[in-house]
Amino acid sequence: MVDAHADWPLIQVIGLTKIYRVGVETIHALRGLDLSIGRNEMVAIMGSSGSGKSTLMNMLGCLDRPTGGSYLMNGRDVSKMDANELAQVRNEEIGFVFQSFELLPRQTALENVELPLIYARGGWRGRKQRALAALDRVGLLDRVEHRPNQLSGGQRQRVAIARAILNKPSILLADEPTGNLDSATTTEILALFRQLHLEGQTVIIVTHENEVAAHCQRVVRLRDGRVLSDLSIEQDIAGRHLPTTAASSSGAAPPC
Amino acid sequence: MLNPLFWVQAITLAFSQIWANKSRAFLTALGIIVGVASTTAVIAALTGLKAKVLTEFESVGASKFFVFPDRPENAPRNMYPWEKILLKPAEAKAIRDECTLVKAITPITEVGLDVESEGKRIEGITVSGIWSDWHVVQNRFVQDGRPFSQIDDESERQVCLINEDAIRELDLPANATGEAILIGGRRFMIAGVVETTQARFFGMNTSSAEVFIPFSVAVKMQDRNFFMRIEGLFTSPDVAEDAEEEVRFVLRRMRGLSPGDPQTFQVAAIDKFIAQFKTLAAGITAIAGGIVGISLLVGGIGIMNIMLVSVSERTREIGLRKAVGATPMAILLQFLLEAVTLCLVGGFIGIAFGRLAALGLTLIPGAQLEQADVPFWAVALSFVFSAMTGIVFGMFPAIKAARLDPIEALRHE
Incomplete structure (x- = not known):
């Protein structure tokens, strides 16, 4: 599937709009957003609350459909798909990592990692080997039979990352992946993301922390449902003295 | 999927x-x-x-049937007086001789008589008049002596069958076969002892002193208008419907009932109760x-x-x-x-x-x-x-x- 559309960017978002109706009020969460992300990029999506970054993440993760515009993933128009097709795309092309890990408490690390295979189309043979391989990549081979409450926060997030990369997704989509972790563990987890990126994985991290964004190559800042800036990390750091972004620049991390 | x-x-x-x-x-x-x-x-x-x-x-027999007189429903009492609708011995004979689907049949008439042995006298014992087929119909045979035969009835022999309860109550010796007793003042010889195993029907145990004599003899000891019923067995439970029809046909003819006349008797098969x-x-x-x-x-x-x-x-x-x-x-x-x-x-x-x-x-x-x-x-x-x-x-x-x-x-x- 990837090879068939190798000439397309991995993600091509054109004029994306999303309108929510809350009672009589109409909320324009996205107002014609354009964005293109290539294969093997590591991108941070930033913005204050209300900027539309959560909405964009839901769209990119195929959890929701846009009101207008189009979203091409590997050249396929995802915005026109029905619920079942979206479920399949999420299963095969997207790996989610959440702020609060979202592990099933009564299942072992291995069972948690296997979860996406339950909903996969065929090819579920050798699932244990695949799950073990994923756990090996996140360095948790010695914790396969542990349950989430027997694991530290960092280990839990590693299990969640192993679950996300199990089906070799096109996009690893992380939503504030270090929001519940201390600084030492944050560094560990971000190093893991970088490692996966070096191995060829496309990574998108939604965050509001500059120190997290500092681990990425590229920073996309949103405001009022549009792209405010789309810069390389070096340009982004250099531009942080500008008034437009100064508000969110407190506690800026040094470049990596 | x-x-x-x-x-x-x-x-x-x-x-x-x-x-x-x-x-x-x-x-x-x-x-x-x-x-x-x-x-x-x-x-x-x-x-x-x-x-x-x-x-x-089952213990009664799935192929068993009964015939008894019955006044038609809603019919005026004076049109069908009791004596007119009572079963007659000739009707039992006709069923026996003509119904091909009837395996065995016996008329039964019961009369209360005084029974006397040498040492004892009991008043009002139920004495039943039966044919030899009774053994087959009720599935009761003798444990001692001999069963009734057709000759007993045809020659009106003064013989009787009794059960163990009767032997006890009359103070007869354990081996009572051959002893003589008086039934209704007449002398009868005990031909055999029938099994006491009574068909228990819904817990109703009718077992007590029983005396049986040939049907022809019993008829002589009764009034002219005596009550009798008929019990019999069909050749198999499967033919119950046809057999019932056969019995009904013979009886209607015997009674001179034309088609459309109400029936003055009932034929009831166990099959139906089941x-x-x-x-x-x-x-x-x-x-x-x-x-x-x-x-x-x-x-x-x-x-x-x-x-x-x-x-x-x-x-x-x-x-x-x-x-x-x-x-x-x-x-x-x-x-x-x-x-x-x-x-x-x-x-x-x-x-x-x-x-x-x-x-x-x-x-x-x-x-x-x-x-x-x-x-x-x-x-x-x-x-x-x-x-x-x-x-x-x-x-x-x-x-x-x-x-x-x-x-x-x-x-x-």
Whole structure:
């Protein structure tokens, strides 16, 4: 599937709009957003609350459909798909990592990692080997039979990352992946993301922390449902003295 | 569309959910348990009763029939005086000689007479006049001496058969064959002793002192208008309908009844009683089925309630499953399977309790339910109904889960 559309960017978002109706009020969460992300990029999506970054993440993760515009993933128009097709795309092309890990408490690390295979189309043979391989990549081979409450926060997030990369997704989509972790563990987890990126994985991290964004190559800042800036990390750091972004620049991390 | 792994994990998950919430699951399934258990017990009791009653019918003989006089319904009494409709010996003979589907037949007339042995006199013993076929019809033979033969009746021999009770009451020697007794003042020789085993009919034990004499002799000892009935056996229970028709035809001709004239007698086959009883039993079973329906309805509402709680408790889990690629159908099936599993476990426990109750029934002294048992179809039906309850009442919560928006679900606290 990837090879068939190798000439397309991995993600091509054109004029994306999303309108929510809350009672009589109409909320324009996205107002014609354009964005293109290539294969093997590591991108941070930033913005204050209300900027539309959560909405964009839901769209990119195929959890929701846009009101207008189009979203091409590997050249396929995802915005026109029905619920079942979206479920399949999420299963095969997207790996989610959440702020609060979202592990099933009564299942072992291995069972948690296997979860996406339950909903996969065929090819579920050798699932244990695949799950073990994923756990090996996140360095948790010695914790396969542990349950989430027997694991530290960092280990839990590693299990969640192993679950996300199990089906070799096109996009690893992380939503504030270090929001519940201390600084030492944050560094560990971000190093893991970088490692996966070096191995060829496309990574998108939604965050509001500059120190997290500092681990990425590229920073996309949103405001009022549009792209405010789309810069390389070096340009982004250099531009942080500008008034437009100064508000969110407190506690800026040094470049990596 | 859904791979085998899905089914394995869905079923495992269903059981682990029940295991994780044991007391809640038990209380929820209680409605189903009680419903299935009580119905199973009722069906077991019915099965026992049916077996008991049918055995009693069998002991009488499924191919047995009775003929007795009967005044037509709504007919004026003076048009059909009793003496006109009484059965006559000639009618019994005609049935014996002409009905090809009748294997054995005997007229029976009973008269209360004083019976006297050398040392003892008993007043008002029931003395029955019978043909030799009586042995076959009532399935009672002699344990001592000889049975009646056709000659006894044709030559009006002064012989009699008695039972052990009569021997005791008359102070006769144990081997009474050949002794002489006075019946109604006439001297009879005891030809044989008949088995005391009486056909017990619904617990009514008619066994007491019994004396039998040839029918032709009994007729002579009665008034001109005496009452008699006819008992007989058809060649097999299967021909009961045709055989009844045959007997009816012969009797109508004997009585000169033209077509359209009301019948002045009744032919009743045991076969019909059995059919009637079976209909009754089926009716009671249907009522029991209705009761289980109501209890499953009540139990089902409990299931629906707990499944709604489960969906709401596990909203984030549903959101996660959707995020990793679960289709709405996969979520629906998972919750439906959970409801069905809960109901089936309830049904299983219910059947176990029902069986225990059935076992208890067999131990009640005097209840005559020794044969109470839970038939296989009742077990199968209980499972099917339990599963259906799970599907019907689990559907709404499952649809609710399947329709959850993954974004909202993941944000749920």
